[in-house]
Amino acid sequence: MKLALLSGAHVHTPGYLKTIRERDDLELAVVWDDMESRGQAIAAEMGCPFEADLDAALRVAGLEATVICADNAGHRKLVEASAAAGLDIFCEKPMALSVDDANAMLAAIRGAGVLAVFGFFQPYQGAALAARKLIAEGKLGTITQLTYRNSHHAAYGRWFDRPEVAWFTVPEKAGGGAFCDMGAHAMHFVRLVFGPVSSVSASISNKSNEYPAVDDHGVALLEFESGATGVLEASWVFTGGPTGLEVVGSKGSLRVRGNQCEFTPFDAKPGEVQVIEPLEAEPTRLERLVALKQGLLDRAEADRDLDSCRDAVAISVAAYASSREGRRVNP
Missing domain, CATH: 3.40.50.720 (NAD(P)-binding Rossmann-like Domain)
Structure with missing residues (x-):
């Protein structure tokens, strides 16, 4: 090709x-x-x-x-x-x-x-696919709450000092900092898996003053049309701690960290956790396009994913507006 x-x-x-x-x-x-x-x-x-x-x-x-x-x-x-x-x-x-x-x-x-x-890849990794299967099968029951943290230390690491990538810190070209960059993955994932978002409240700011023209940290509270509540965090000033997804439902909870998925049923004994085998990862990014062209992935599903890409933009726009204006915003 x-x-x-x-x-x-x-x-x-x-x-x-x-x-x-x-x-x-x-x-x-x-x-x-x-x-x-x-x-x-x-x-x-x-x-x-x-x-x-x-x-x-x-x-x-x-x-x-x-x-x-x-x-x-x-x-x-x-x-x-x-x-x-x-x-x-x-x-x-x-x-x-x-x-x-x-x-x-x-x-x-x-x-x-x-x-x-x-360029979204996190929903198609093996542990994420296993988690999505559990959710789709109703193993968690009614989803009530979720958290998603997607963060690294780009600001402290001065990742965007080179002229070729300095645009990441220019609002007119990047649109925002960490929340637009790292948060995009989280917003796409939760929209794809948990459905449309009805309102957004956010606090987005620069904590380090390393790239002061853009934000380096943001937290958003999402209310989903399903009734679930989600908390998303995105950062360029993250120096340690867990990242990934946690979901709580009426029948149990799950956690995804890297390529490990853990499920805890509601009636589990204290400390009892089921490690769920990751599914086979799907192609991502450029190789996802190649797989679609070769007929290896469902084109109808890929077309529906475009709606999640679009809605992730709407969530991001609403989050920045909420942070600027100090109010809840409907995406």
Whole structure:
């Protein structure tokens, strides 16, 4: 499959290039980037042409898909251009920075009839799939509450000092800091698994003053249409402690940490925990798009996932508005 890389701005770009190099069925045919020096360096590394004109890059003969690793604000333009060219799409997360942009991107994707995958991977890991199966089978009963922490120490580690990735700390390009970045994974996961969110209350701020133009920590309280309550935490100033998902229901609770899932029935003896075997992980990110094209994953389910990507944007927008205005916001 011939691919076009549209921007190498994202920190995950090297991982996608590694995937392309290691798979015999993938070929990087062209690189476009609004930072020419960055794009030219990637093209030289991968042994393919750099094209400064986006339209020309999308017209390269034999192209089947685009890999979009632009700054967050650049996603809509590149997704719409790819869809208009009839190309399948892998795009980094978050989907967009506004609900209007997300809706326009969905319309472009569905209107063109192309496949699209965004850069979310946590729901498709083995332990997460095992947890989702327990929830879907009703083993937890009625879900009443959940927590999800997705955090690391990027601010203290000065991860975004290099010019190529400094956009993560520029509000106009990133849309926000840790809550937009790490929180996107949590918002997508809980929307996908637990359904629509009816209201959001949040506190989002900068704790470290390391990248003061954007937030480095945020907590959101979500009320789901199902009646469940969720607490999401996202951080760039996290130096230790547990991350992952905890869910409590009327029949029991579960915890997902890394690739381990633990289930505790309501009537369990004190300290009794059942370790649940992880399921086989599904392909994620760029390889998820490849699997969809090969018919290895359900395309209808993938299309429904796009709604969760869109709704994660709405939750994020509502959370930032709640934090600014000091009130509960409906996404």
